[in-house]
Amino acid sequence: MRWLLLKDLRILGRSPLLVALLVIYPVLVSALIGFALSRGPEKPRVALLNQVAYGTGQIDLGGRSLDTRRIGDDFLRSVDAVTVGSREEARRLVEDGSVLGAIIIPAEVTQRLQSGLQPAVIEVLYNAEDPVKARYLEDLVKSQVQDANAQLTRAFSDVALQYLDLVIRGGRISILGRDANILGLERSEQILRAAQADLPERSPLRAQLEEVIRFADGARNNLTLADEALTSVGSPIRVRTEVVEGGGTPLGSFAVAVAVTVTLMFVTLLLAAGILAIEREENAFLRLVRGLVSRTGLLVEKVGLSAACSLLVALLMLLGLALFVDLELSRAGLWTLALGAGALAFAAMGVAIGAVAREVRAASLLAFMLSLPIAFLALVPSGAVSSGLYTFIRVVSALFPFQPALDAVEAAIGGSEGLGLALAHLAVLTLGFGVLGRLALRRFA
Amino acid sequence: MARPAPARAGGPARAEAAGRPERGAPMLEARDLTKRFGKREALRGVSVSAHRGELVAVMGPNGAGKTTLLSILAGIQRADSGTVSRSSREVGWVPQQPALYGKLTVAENLRLFARLEGAPDVEGTVERMLAQTGLEDRARERVVRLSGGNRQRVNVAIGLVGSPPVLLLDEPGAALDPRQRERLWEFVEALAEEEGTTVLYSTHDVGEAEHHAHQVVVLADGERIFSGSPAELEGAVGDPGGDFEAAFVAFLRERGH
Numbered sequence: 232m233r234w235l236l237l238k239d240l241r242i243l244g245r246s247p248l249l250v251a252l253l254v255i256y257p258v259l260v261s262a263l264i265g266f267a268l269s270r271g272p273e274k275p276r277v278a279l280l281n282q283v284a285y286g287t288g289q290i291d292l293g294g295r296s297l298d299t300r301r302i303g304d305d306f307l308r309s310v311d312a313v314t315v316g317s318r319e320e321a322r323r324l325v326e327d328g329s330v331l332g333a334i335i336i337p338a339e340v341t342q343r344l345q346s347g348l349q350p351a352v353i354e355v356l357y358n359a360e361d362p363v364k365a366r367y368l369e370d371l372v373k374s375q376v377q378d379a380n381a382q383l384t385r386a387f388s389d390v391a392l393q394y395l396d397l398v399i400r401g402g403r404i405s406i407l408g409r410d411a412n413i414l415g416l417e418r419s420e421q422i423l424r425a426a427q428a429d430l431p432e433r434s435p436l437r438a439q440l441e442e443v444i445r446f447a448d449g450a451r452n453n454l455t456l457a458d459e460a461l462t463s464v465g466s467p468i469r470v471r472t473e474v475v476e477g478g479g480t481p482l483g484s485f486a487v488a489v490a491v492t493v494t495l496m497f498v499t500l501l502l503a504a505g506i507l508a509i510e511r512e513e514n515a516f517l518r519l520v521r522g523l524v525s526r527t528g529l530l531v532e533k534v535g536l537s538a539a540c541s542l543l544v545a546l547l548m549l550l551g552l553a554l555f556v557d558l559e560l561s562r563a564g565l566w567t568l569a570l571g572a573g574a575l576a577f578a579a580m581g582v583a584i585g586a587v588a589r590e591v592r593a594a595s596l597l598a599f600m601l602s603l604p605i606a607f608l609a610l611v612p613s614g615a616v617s618s619g620l621y622t623f624i625r626v627v628s629a630l631f632p633f634q635p636a637l638d639a640v641e642a643a644i645g646g647s648e649g650l651g652l653a654l655a656h657l658a659v660l661t662l663g664f665g666v667l668g669r670l671a672l673r674r675f676a
Numbered sequence: 677m678a679r680p681a682p683a684r685a686g687g688p689a690r691a692e693a694a695g696r697p698e699r700g701a702p703m704l705e706a707r708d709l710t711k712r713f714g715k716r717e718a719l720r721g722v723s724v725s726a727h728r729g730e731l732v733a734v735m736g737p738n739g740a741g742k743t744t745l746l747s748i749l750a751g752i753q754r755a756d757s758g759t760v761s762r763s764s765r766e767v768g769w770v771p772q773q774p775a776l777y778g779k780l781t782v783a784e785n786l787r788l789f790a791r792l793e794g795a796p797d798v799e800g801t802v803e804r805m806l807a808q809t810g811l812e813d814r815a816r817e818r819v820v821r822l823s824g825g826n827r828q829r830v831n832v833a834i835g836l837v838g839s840p841p842v843l844l845l846d847e848p849g850a851a852l853d854p855r856q857r858e859r860l861w862e863f864v865e866a867l868a869e870e871e872g873t874t875v876l877y878s879t880h881d882v883g884e885a886e887h888h889a890h891q892v893v894v895l896a897d898g899e900r901i902f903s904g905s906p907a908e909l910e911g912a913v914g915d916p917g918g919d920f921e922a923a924f925v926a927f928l929r930e931r932g933h
């Protein structure tokens with residue numbers, strides 16, 4: 232077996248094109264992913280119709296003025312905005328796909344905000360042709376509206392606080408252009424106490440005034456607490472929806488896991504299927520199994536060799552990705568475990584393919600044709616198809632190593648749960664495909 | 677060449693005249709081999725026996741069962757019934773298509789199989805095979821770059837690395853030009869003569885069987901329809917001095933093949 236291994240390594244070493252592909256492919260994939268990460272997604276093109284005229288967007292809240300036209304400023308920075316003049320133009324641009332969506336800020340927004348009685352409504356028109364970008368736009372609008380709401384809430388509660396302060400401490404306020412003096416609870420209490428002191432000892436009014444004083448005192452204390460409550464309402468939890476823009480944004484461990492697992496799949500399947508099929512193509516198979524090597528031994532050798540080579544490639548690729556992505560190098564042991572188990576399962580599947588195909592070219596073609604749909608199926612998100620079909624897809628995916636390998640790699644990289652289960656699943660598939668390959672080898676010659 | 681070349685009918689140097697080797701028990705004996713592929717009977721009760729140093733030609737038209745017979749003797753296929761006296765480990769096998777790794781050199785191919793065969797002196801064996809096949813100067817060349825004839829020589833050499841007492845060759849000369857074929861037969865006959873190796877080979881070439889065999893076995897539709905010396909075959913075919921090949925075809929046709 233040792234000699235066979237050395238022979239296969241030597242043949243690989245003399246197949247520069249194949250080896251170059253096996254090395255360049257993962258390097259290219261890692262580089263592409265790294266590049267994509269450092270660039271961030273494009274800004275979506277969005278039409279903006281702001282019907283609030285310049286100079287009319289001011290709302291006055293207890294002497295503080297707020298410009299509604301400015302509310303959308305942050306938003307404009309996150310998108311590639313196209314300013315349009317009419318609702319019809321906005322709709323047309325969305326319909327013909329030249330913008331992803333349109334945002335319409337109606338003129339009555341200012342008035343509604345000022346009155347505070349009805350909520351102001353902002354309209355959003357979508358073009359959902361590109362679901363990813365539509366989703367991005369949706370998130371963006373939500374986060375901007377949240378920001379605006381928070382700003383307004385703060386403004387409203389600031390005004391309410393001013394009024395409260397006035398009720399408690401008293402002071403001057405201008406109402407409809409006329410100044411008025413407000414007494415305030417503190418002053419009221421002082422006046423009442425003075426009045427109470429002046430009353431004769433036996434006067435029944437004393438007890439009644441005492442009640443009013445206690446009310447004023449209690450109200451003042453409680454309103455001071457309300458003060459704090461309002462302040463916290465004024466700065467509610469701010470939800471920051473992260474907008475991916477510019478470098479340094481960590482790619483989810485899922486994306487890394489997908490990239491590495493796809494590479495692992497291709498490299499292992501092609502290698503395992505190829506080096507088994509080559510024995511048939513060179514007619515050497517029959518010579519080998521005439522007592523020199525057992526068919527099972529031959530399978531084990533091919534599985535071991537291809538798994539070891541692709542494990543190496545996948546590990547190198549992960550290390551390459553670590554240049555772009557924050558990966559915990561301390562988990563490298565787990566990576567190796569997950570990638571190794573995945574490589575063995577893919578290798579077992581690969582030799583099964585090689586045993587069925589019998590020729591290197593046919594084997595490579597079959598490996599490609601099988602891997603693409605398997606990877607695709609495993610990546611279908613729940614909810615994208617009906618639940619019956621989804622269950623079916625899960626079952627089909629579970630029959631091939633991609634899904635469990637992805638789970639294992641994801642768990643190993645990102646620390647999510649289920650590594651043990653995925654490893655057990657891969658072990659079962661390794662055995663299953665090994666047996667299939669062994670059965671196919673009976674008819675190999 | 678060490679032994680007198682077997683010649684055409686009536687010649688002084690006929691194989692049996694030079695002493696057809698029939699000493700003691702046969703080196704290889706197969707009895708009543710049958711093999712079916714589905715409904716097709718590839719072999720129907722075929723028996724063969726060969727002695728030490730004997731050259732046995734297995735002849736017959738396409739699909740007669742020659743490859744099937746050799747494969748069963750080589751242990752690649754299992755007969756449905758019948759017995760073979762030797763285990764496959766004691767038999768060298770040279771398939772019709774060269775079974776070599778094109779990306780490895782001649783020496784590397786020989787070395788690999790010598791190791792797998794468990795040869796006691798790997799390098800010695802490689803040297804010996806290179807010398808026997810006259811490929812010393814090609815030892816470091818990759819097999820893909822060799823001519824068909826040289827490739828076939830390596831193919832034969834690999835069948836011999838285990839120094840088997842019996843060698844099976846499936847249409848060894850088919851891919852070779854006349855000059856190369858002649859060199860191959862010189863080599864094989866020397867092997868039988870000097871090493872006492874028993875050689876069974878299949879061929880379509882009547883002349884080849886006539887010149888390079890002590891015994892000819894004729895198969896047709898899975899049945900053995902003749903077995904004997906080339907001279908006996910000539911007698912059976914019954915063609916006095918004319919075109920032997922045409923006579924052989926007529927011989928087959930007479931028997932319904």
Ligand SMILES: Nc1ncnc2c1ncn2[C@@H]1O[C@H](COP(=O)(O)OP(=O)(O)OP(=O)(O)O)[C@@H](O)[C@H]1O
Binds near residue numbers: 737743
């Ligand atoms: N693996 C197989 N499956 C099915 N049928 C087979 C198989 N191998 C051989 N046969 C059939 O058995 C018969 C004998 O085939 P075989 O290859 O032994 O003939 P052959 O004498 O070597 O022919 P050729 O001179 O063309 O090489 C043929 O009819 C062939 O079709």
Ligand SMILES: [Mg+2]
Binds near residue numbers: 743744
């Ligand atoms: Mg044949």
